[in-house]
Amino acid sequence: QKEVEQDPGPLSVPEGAIVSLNCTYSNSAFQYFMWYRQYSRKGPELLMYTYSSGNKEDGRFTAQVDKSSKYISLFIRDSQPSDSATYLCAMTTFSGNTPLVFGKGTRLSVIA
Amino acid sequence: EPEVTQTPSHQVTQMGQEVILRCVPISNHLYFYWYRQILGQKVEFLVSFYNNEISEKSEIFDDQFSVERPDGSNFTLKIRSTKLEDSAMYFCASSNRQGRAGELFFGEGSRLTVL
Numbered sequence: 001q002k003e004v005e006q007d008p009g010p011l012s013v014p015e016g017a018i019v020s021l022n023c024t025y026s027n028s029a030f031q032y033f034m035w036y037r038q039y040s041r042k043g044p045e046l047l048m049y050t051y052s053s054g055n056k057e058d059g060r061f062t063a064q065v066d067k068s069s070k071y072i073s074l075f076i077r078d079s080q081p082s083d084s085a086t087y088l089c090a091m092t093t094f095s096g097n098t099p100l101v102f103g104k105g106t107r108l109s110v111i112a
Numbered sequence: 113e114p115e116v117t118q119t120p121s122h123q124v125t126q127m128g129q130e131v132i133l134r135c136v137p138i139s140n141h142l143y144f145y146w147y148r149q150i151l152g153q154k155v156e157f158l159v160s161f162y163n164n165e166i167s168e169k170s171e172i173f174d175d176q177f178s179v180e181r182p183d184g185s186n187f188t189l190k191i192r193s194t195k196l197e198d199s200a201m202y203f204c205a206s207s208n209r210q211g212r213a214g215e216l217f218f219g220e221g222s223r224l225t226v227l
Contacts, residue, residue, distance in 0.1 A: 004154075032214045043116075043203050043218030044155065051212075088155060092214045099145070099157035099168060100214050 003027055006089055006103030015112050019076040023089035023103045026070065030091040030101075033065050035074045038086045038105065047087070048074060079110045114138045116219035118204050124225045125194055133189045133222045135204030144187045145205040145216060146179065148172070155203065161187065194226045 006023045013019055021035075032051055036044035048063040050056045050072075056063045062075040072091075076083055089103040117136045125131050137144050146158040159169045161179055178190045187206075191198055201223050205216040 032212070034214050036218075041221070041223075043205075043220045044216075045218070046215055049212055049215060090155075090214065099160060099170070100147075100155075100216065101157070102155040104154040 004089065004091065004101050004103045007106055008104050010107040010109060012109045012111060013079055015079060015081060015110055017079050017110070019074075019079050019083070019108060019110075021074040021076075021087050021089075021106050021108070023072050024070055025072075025091060025101075027091075027093070027101075028067075028070065029093045031094060032092045033063070033072050034090045034100070035061075035063055036088040036090055036102075038088055040085075044088055044090075044102075076108075079108075081110050081112045084109050116204055116206055116217050118202075118219035118222050120222055121220070122223040122225070124227065127196055127226055128193050131191045131194055131198075131224060133191075133202050133204075133224070135187045135189070135219060136185050137187055137204065137206030138208075138217055139185070141206035141208050141217070143167075143207045144179075144181070145207075146189045147203045147205060147218075148200040149203065149221075150197075150200045158189070158202075191224075194224075196226050199224055199226045 004025045035048040037047045038044045053067045060077045064073040086105040086107045088105040090100045119134045144161040149155045159173045160167045176192045201221045203221045204219045
């Protein structure tokens with residue numbers, strides 16, 4: 001079983017739609033969960049950050065973590081064409097210098 | 113806003129040649145990383161570096177790879193004898209000890225093409 005699984009898409013939605021992106025993972029030691037956004041030919045940029053289980057909201061973005069199911073989600077409300085990018089989930093075990101483990105990324109296109 | 117800068121943005125090399133990719137991390141950051149992303153694949157960890165030594169490395173980071181912090185600002189990745197399968201986007205990242213775990217700041221990447 002792969003450590004972090006993410007549907008690569010592509011996912012195409014109309015402007016204004018609610019987008020749901022998801023990842024599953026197998027390592028129960030993961031405690032820190034992130035969503036990075038990557039525009040074409042650019043480096044990943046941290047979008048959302050969550051520790052352990054629960055929800056976190058930031059503007060149009062909501063991150064959810066369900067550690068019991070080993071499942072994390074990112075919701076984008078009122079999606080905009082500028083949200084078109086690849087969204088990477090990433091996670092790590094504990095604070096310090098431990099490496100991030102990334103999902104493969106989901107490519108999202110928001111059509112005006 | 114401080115950022116991680118990487119050079120070159122794109123390098124084309126012949127198989128068997130040595131390549132050095134350069135990075136200038138954010139100035140007050142203490143942890144440095146190299147990740148790579150083969151086209152269409154996930155971002156993969158290569159190596160982390162702290163206090164002038166490697167703190168962790170992946171299976172990918174074999175004897176052909178080395179990292180160095182030659183001065184107070186640069187962080188380099190050297191590939192001694194490139195192979196076709198080394199073709200990828202290489203991302204440098206840095207983080208702050210006081211920052212949140214996993215909160216890495218990535219550069220825009222160096223695209224390496226091995227012919």
